[in-house]
Amino acid sequence: MALTFYKEFQRIYKPILKINPDLARQHSLDQEKALYDKSSKKTYKLSASHILTHLKARDIATSIQDTGIDGIYKPPSAIKKEEESKGIDEADYKLLLTYLVKDDQFKRLNYPTMELLNEYNENKDNREEILKAELERAKNEEQELKNKNPGSPSYSSPNNFVANSKTYGKIFSTIKDKTKTCARCQCRFTPKSNTDVPLLTEKEKEACSYHYGKLRKAPHSSTRVYSCCDNPVGSEGCTKGPHVWKCETFDGLQDDIPFTQLPEADPNNDKLLKVVALDCEMSYTTGGLELTRITVIDWKGNTVIDELCKPHNCIIDLNTRYSGIKELNTATLDLDGVKQKMAKIMSRDTIIIGQGLENDLNALRLIHERVIDTVLLYPHPMGLPWRFGLRYLANKYLQRFIQDGTDGHDSYEDSKTCIDLVKLKIQKGPNFGIVHGI
Incomplete structure (x- = not known):
């Protein structure tokens, strides 16, 4: 069978055998080995006849790139079409x-950046101290703000967490913190563990009351309402579900999955x-x-x-x-x-x-x-x-x-x-x- 393949490869590669005289011999051996590896005694002859049919149908090679055994070989036209289907013009690429x-x-x-990853690796042994320092710094900033504006809300207590406390939201969202802030209603809660059975009780499945819509101005009014239900700011949520959270710090994400x-x-x-x-x-x-x-x-x-x-x-x-x-x-x-x-x-x-x-x-x-x-x-x-x-x-x-x-x-x-x-x-x-x- 290798000799039969050899005759066909000699025909196909005739214009380029002067450049690589051993190519027909090598590909005939490779073709027979591929056939042998993929077939059994019962299927060998049938598979060989299919390969031979494909080889007989191939045009004469025009270049060294126009070569290959059956099953791997792609005609230049198919390669060009494939490249065109997913490629990009060089001019467009330079603009990109x-x-x-x-x-x-x-x-x-x-x-996420390598700079953050390097910083994480440098500080991973001192995470607790860094977190405490961040909290202390945020509290000091908040106190300064309250001194200038006595009516501003308090963010520093996790139990008194409010929606616009982005600083504390990020600090308290690390994986190691036991309590989290619900991404929907902003309440503090303790997430379930993967080993909890059941994962959620019937009560926990509807513990969160929230608006899923965005705030917008009501027609002909300065009142801001939620797009999901047209209820004003401060109204009880129109949708119920479980409390959920998302980690907003690189360190927290890296702790969970690197x-x-x-x-x-x-x-x-x-x-x-x-x-x-x-x-x-x-x-x-x-x-x-x-x-x-x-x-x-x-x-x-x-x-x-x-x-x-x-x-x-x-x-x-x-x-x-x-x-x-x-x-x-x-x-x-x-x-x-x-x-x-x-x-x-x-x-x-x-x-x-x-x-x-x-x-x-x-x-x-x-x-x-x-x-x-x-x-x-x-x-x-x-x-x-x-x-x-x-x-x-x-x-x-x-x-x-x-x-x-x-x-x-x-x-x-x-x-x-x-x-x-x-x-x-x-x-x-x-x-x-x-x-x-x-």
């Missing part, structure tokens, strides 16, 4: 490089993509907010990864209203499995595009330095931390309505919107989308 998030912007947007990086670019991996857009959906667990779905698309809008993800901790609330996830029974990968799949098509050189990517990277426990964030491409005129939502940007610049359903966000739709907003930016120029007044 000018929109990468810069060093100082990573900190302002609360991205951060990693994508591998260095492998020059032999022809599947690596130069540019992708990704969007993650998260659900609430006993460990906070965790990844439960990831979608990655290439520059042309083709889906390259779309996976449900089994979280590290037990699910408290799937967050279906926003995540769109109703169940995770079909999830086959955990976070490590998702990152292994990402590593097959992405490296540290890959540009990742998204909206508010710090949240996605935190959910992925991924540190990545080549990112483009549409929050910065289309900035809010009041500056950070103010930012336009993706829904608003899609409507204003793409005349596209997204996130308007009741079944949660579509992670493909969000990723594709980010890609299209970036394409529009490089088409229109750096000043496009810069709003100087509302």
Whole structure:
């Protein structure tokens, strides 16, 4: 059979045998070995005949790149089509490089960085002392504020926690703290453990009363009401559910699941993509907010990864209203499995595009330095931390309505919107989308 293959490879490689006279012989041996490894005594002859049919149908090779055994070989036309389907023009790629998030912007947007990881490793033996010092510093700042403004609220007591106490929210959200602040109603509570049976009692399933809508001004009035129920600020929540929390500190996230990086670019991996857009959906667990779905698309809008993800901790609330996830029974990968799949098509050189990517990277426990964030491409005129939502940007610049359903966000739709907003930016120029007044 190897001799039969040899005759066909001699025919196919005739124009290039002067360059590499041993190629036909080597590929005939490789072809027979591949056949032998994949077949049994009963299937060997049938499989061999299929391979031979494929070899006889092949055109004469035009270059050394136009070679390969059956099962691995791809004609140049197929390779070109594949590259065109996911590639990016060199000119566009060079323009993309000018929109990468810069060093100082990573900190302002609360991205996970190597600097934070190094700081964590240096201070991990003194975490308790650092936390106490942070609390003391915050208390002193609060006291100074109260001295200047006696009517300001008190934030320093965990039992008297209020919604706008962002400083204490971040300090008290570390993994090691036993009590947490509910991300919905701002009450202090003690999260359940993965070993608790039952995980939630009937009472705990409806312990939180909250408004899921955003505040807006009522028509013909200065009163601010919630979009979910039109009730005013201070009214009892219109929705009930369990208390949930999310960790807002790098140290707390690192304590629970360590951060990693994508591998260095492998020059032999022809599947690596130069540019992708990704969007993650998260659900609430006993460990906070965790990844439960990831979608990655290439520059042309083709889906390259779309996976449900089994979280590290037990699910408290799937967050279906926003995540769109109703169940995770079909999830086959955990976070490590998702990152292994990402590593097959992405490296540290890959540009990742998204909206508010710090949240996605935190959910992925991924540190990545080549990112483009549409929050910065289309900035809010009041500056950070103010930012336009993706829904608003899609409507204003793409005349596209997204996130308007009741079944949660579509992670493909969000990723594709980010890609299209970036394409529009490089088409229109750096000043496009810069709003100087509302």
